Each structure stands twice: as structure tokens, then as C-alpha cells.
Amino acid sequence: MPPQSGSSLLKPEPSPDISRLFTWEEIGLHSGRRNSKQEKWLVINRKVYDISQFHWQHPGGTRVISHYAGQDATDAFTAFHKDEDLVKKYLKALQIGELASDQPSCEPNKNEMLVNDFRELHSTVKRMGLLKPNYYFFMFIFLHTILFDVASWLTIWYFGKSWTPFLVGIVLFTTCQVQYGYFQHDLGHVSVFQKPKWNRLFQFIVLGILKGGPPSQWNFMHNQHHAKPNCFRKDPDLNMHPFLFTLGKPLSVELGRKKKKYMPYQYQHSYFSFLGPLTFMIFAQGAIIRYTIKRKKWVELACIVIYNIRVCLMYVPLMGFKSFMAFYWLSRFLECTSIIWVFQMNHIPMNIDYDKNLDWVSAQLVATCNVNQSLFNDWYTGHLNFQIEHHLFPTMPRHNYWKVAPLVKSLCAKHGVQYHCKPLLTAFADIVRSLKESSKHWEDAYLHS
Structure with missing residues (x-):
């Protein structure tokens, strides 16, 4: 059961013993669903934290932090928390150890060079003052x-x-x-x-x-x-699946094979x-x-x-x-x-699947796309035509998206990550096209499996 009070957030507790060293394999076993004790661990900047109880008190909600249980949350932590120094004071009480020296800075299945380059880009963006509002x-x-x-x-x-x-x-x-x-x-x-x-x-x-x-x-x-x-x-934006729509190829095929037809x-x-x-x-x-x-x-x-x-x-x-x-x-x-x-228009035409624990950049790029910049598009979409930049830097003021976009494009080109950008009407049409494709995947699986 969740604690009745979040008062522990207000007073940092003394740090426990943090001399223990862990491997990524050990951390992956503590995702909250893969162990009988429902323990939840995550990693931020190579430090290992036990959030098994804290996730109930997390100011951003229990689910958002629990989604990273058993994973590296470094870039998500940096993206969501504007004042990292303030938050870090409260992390000390949750630290239970660090990654062993022979362990990479992110999970072995991730592109470490891309991760490191993005972290350097984030530091550059911060130095340029692009996180400051006008x-x-x-x-x-x-x-x-x-x-x-x-x-x-x-x-x-x-x-x-x-x-x-x-x-x-x-x-x-x-x-x-x-x-x-x-x-x-x-x-x-x-x-x-x-x-x-x-x-x-x-x-x-x-x-x-x-x-x-x-x-x-x-x-x-x-x-x-x-x-x-x-x-x-x-x-949560996928909550309408599968009751109203079937979205993405993997989920559509799965729904079809299970002979589910709600609509x-x-x-x-x-x-x-x-x-x-x-x-x-x-x-x-x-x-x-x-x-x-x-x-x-x-x-x-x-x-x-x-x-x-x-x-x-x-x-x-x-x-x-x-x-x-x-x-x-x-x-x-x-x-x-x-x-x-x-x-x-920025999400339905993109990849929709279960969590594959991708690195921060890859996870945002496979799930988002941009729409061409213009005065009308910027105004009409609230600058969400720069969805890629918004997802990579969620605390960035929207008037700076166009400034960071060339840097993001260069990062993607360097590492072979696709950067999707299209006209507004094409983006709208792609919603219909992707829904039609998903329905075909569902129908094929439903009729022939």
C-alpha cells in the first residue's frame, strides 16, 4: 500500500551504506515485476537507487518513475528535473550502491556512443541558455x-x-x-x-x-x-487501444492472433x-x-x-x-x-510497441516525428511541430526548439538515427494511412492465425 504521507520528501534521511557494487544483470532483476518482493531499482549517473517505497511518494507520480525500474534512468532524470542539484539531495537516502567499474554507463544493449554524445549535447544546450524562457x-x-x-x-x-x-x-x-x-x-x-x-x-x-x-x-x-x-x-495516450483502435504492427498482430475484435x-x-x-x-x-x-x-x-x-x-x-x-x-x-x-500526427504513424528499453534518444526518435516549420504551423500546433526536440528536451521553452533542431539533426546523422520531418497535411494523412495499415495487420492475423 502507498504511504499516507509524502513527508519524507521534505527531510533528506541519512544515506545508507553505498559501498555495494552491482552489474546491469542484477539491476534488471529488480524491475518490480520480475522478483517476488516487488523491488524496484534504477540507475542514475552510475548510482543505483532503491525506489521500492519511494515511488509511492514521487512528486511526478508513482508510475512515471516505476516505468524505469530495472533500467538506466539518467537521461529521463535530467530531462524531467530542471533543478537537478535540489533533487539530488533527496536521492542520497535512496542510494544502495553503484555500478561496478567494469560495467558500461548504460545497459549493454544500448548505443553508448549515442548516449554519451546526447549527454554532451544536453550540456551544450544548457550552456547556450536554450533552457531559459523568454x-x-x-x-x-x-x-x-x-x-x-x-x-x-x-x-x-x-x-x-x-x-x-x-x-x-x-x-x-x-x-x-x-x-x-x-x-x-x-x-x-x-x-x-x-x-x-x-x-x-x-x-x-x-x-x-x-x-x-x-x-x-x-x-x-x-x-x-x-x-x-x-x-x-x-x-497513457495508448489507452484507446484496443477498445477503439488497433495501433502499430506488433500490437495489431497480437490482437488478431488472440481473436480480439472490440470494434x-x-x-x-x-x-x-x-x-x-x-x-x-x-x-x-x-x-x-x-x-x-x-x-x-x-x-x-x-x-x-x-x-x-x-x-x-x-x-x-x-x-x-x-x-x-x-x-x-x-x-x-x-x-x-x-x-x-x-x-x-507526431505519434500514431511512428513505432508503437511494448517497452524495449531503448536509450533516451532512440526511444524518443522512434516514437515521434516533426512537421515543417512555418509561422502558421508553429502557432496552430503550439510549436508541437517540433515534437522531436520537445521530447528530447521537455523543459525547453518552445521558442527555442528551432535553435536546437539543427544540433539534433547532426546528432541523428552522426549515429544513423532517422529524423522524420514532413509537411502538415502529409502528417495528417499519415494518421489515416497508419490506421489503415494497422487494421490490415490485425485482419491478416485474425483470419489466418
Whole structure:
């Protein structure tokens, strides 16, 4: 059972004996599922840590750190923690030893030269100041989003609820909600302010009050996605598999061989455009309520209620309750449509499988791709057209992605790692193409195995 209090995070305990030396084989046996005691060990910078109890108290969530049990977590640790020196104080109590001198710095199955070159690149990026935010940029992002929000209400207030202002209002409201989503995404990755506490505070305001969602749930889910992208049972973004869609060749073949058919997968490329956003909209609303009540996040639940009351008070007097319901849910559907296509264009066409314990660079590159840079693409996707750079450096402010992209391309070229970049419409089309290919793999396995 998880401890009832996370107070041990506040007071570093004395370090235990750390003179023991381990091999990668020993560490791999402590992944939490391969030993009867459910022990969880991991490695950070050649030091071995026992997180068997700590994972319950981990501020980023129990799952995100548990996903690295039995593995090298060095690059994930560096990527997620902006203030490494602060966090390292609390690691001392968890250290149980180090790697033996004859052991490589990462698991034998990984490309050690690529790992070392990326770590050098990360140090270079830090020295160049690319992890520091430009406050004027994010001020503009926030203010322009507020303008869309205000413009939506003013359109209905001034022009009335006839079809033209009604539809224009929906477009403006949808746009502001999508852009709020991208901005809270920046805050969730602690990339807007230098201090994590300011990012958390403003994320609470933007996501909790301006969008009506629980920041703690978003962080809990999204951290796992970044830790193990496109890894089945570790990446929550794959939760719709296999109940709605079959994704990727390995999982599709496995599903087919087991004679599982929850949906008519052979048509999934056709129903994705409607059923994907609709399911996400319904699932998101239900999951939000369930999460806040189950985890007793009463303040976040209150913000969700306040958000919905606020929106009702703004629009119901102008258009009536029935028209407002149409306005609200249509805009929500359009918002979910935009989010799903933007987020999945970088992931669904890429490799989807179980966790193969790849090195950080390879794991992110096989699961992500980029979309060509342009002013529109940058704005429309919240700079997630630079998905590769975002996944490699999740705390990097988005306005610096284009600066680090050439360095990442050079690293990939040096080590023969594919760096995928494509036009926006091609990326959208690739979602449909990959869904169709996955359905064929499932159908072949289902009919012929």
C-alpha cells in the first residue's frame, strides 16, 4: 500500500551504506515485476537507487518513475528535473550502491556512443541558455489567447445569436481553448518560468480556472507519455487501444492472433475522424470528475465547477440555455478534434510497441516525428511541430526548439538515427494511412492465425 504521507520528501534521511557494487544483470532483476518482493531499482549517473517505497511518494507520480525500474534512468532524470542539484539531495537516502567499474554507463544493449554524445549535447544546450524562457514571448502567447476568449463573447454580445456570429463565436472560443491548452502544456513542463512553483501556480490558473481541468491529472498522465512514448501499458495516450483502435504492427498482430475484435478495426481509418474526438471528449470529462473525486482533489474540482458556472453566466443570458449547449459542446468537439489530430500526427504513424528499453534518444526518435516549420504551423500546433526536440528536451521553452533542431539533426546523422520531418497535411494523412495499415495487420492475423 502507498504511504499516507509524502513527508519524507521534505527531510533528506541519512544515506545508507553505498559501498555495494552491482552489474546491469542484477539491476534488471529488480524491475518490480520480475522478483517476488516487488523491488524496484534504477540507475542514475552510475548510482543505483532503491525506489521500492519511494515511488509511492514521487512528486511526478508513482508510475512515471516505476516505468524505469530495472533500467538506466539518467537521461529521463535530467530531462524531467530542471533543478537537478535540489533533487539530488533527496536521492542520497535512496542510494544502495553503484555500478561496478567494469560495467558500461548504460545497459549493454544500448548505443553508448549515442548516449554519451546526447549527454554532451544536453550540456551544450544548457550552456547556450536554450533552457531559459523568454518572458515576452509567453506574455504574448497568454495575451493573444485572452483576446480570442474576449472576442468570442463580444461577437455574440454585439451581433446576436444568428448563424454567422454563432459560428464565428464558436471558432473564436475553440481557438482560445486550444491555445490555453498549449500554454498550460508549457507551464506543465515548467518551461515558462525558471522557478517550478511559478509554473505550477499559473498552470493551476490556466488549466483549472480558464479551461476547467485538473492540473494534477494532466501532469500525472503526460509525464508518463514523455517517459515512455508509444510504449503500450506505459504510455497513457495508448489507452484507446484496443477498445477503439488497433495501433502499430506488433500490437495489431497480437490482437488478431488472440481473436480480439472490440470494434470493426478494418474501418478504423474511416471512423477515427469522428469517433476519436467524440470519445476523447466524453472520456476526458468523465476521467476528470473521477480523478478529482478519487484523489480528493477538492480545490481542483471546485475550479472545474467554477469554470462551468462562469461560462454559463457569460453566454446563457446572451443566447439561452439550449443555444449555449449547442455552442459549448460543438466547440468542445472541435477543440478535441484539433488536439487529437495535432498530438497524434507526431505519434500514431511512428513505432508503437511494448517497452524495449531503448536509450533516451532512440526511444524518443522512434516514437515521434516533426512537421515543417512555418509561422502558421508553429502557432496552430503550439510549436508541437517540433515534437522531436520537445521530447528530447521537455523543459525547453518552445521558442527555442528551432535553435536546437539543427544540433539534433547532426546528432541523428552522426549515429544513423532517422529524423522524420514532413509537411502538415502529409502528417495528417499519415494518421489515416497508419490506421489503415494497422487494421490490415490485425485482419491478416485474425483470419489466418
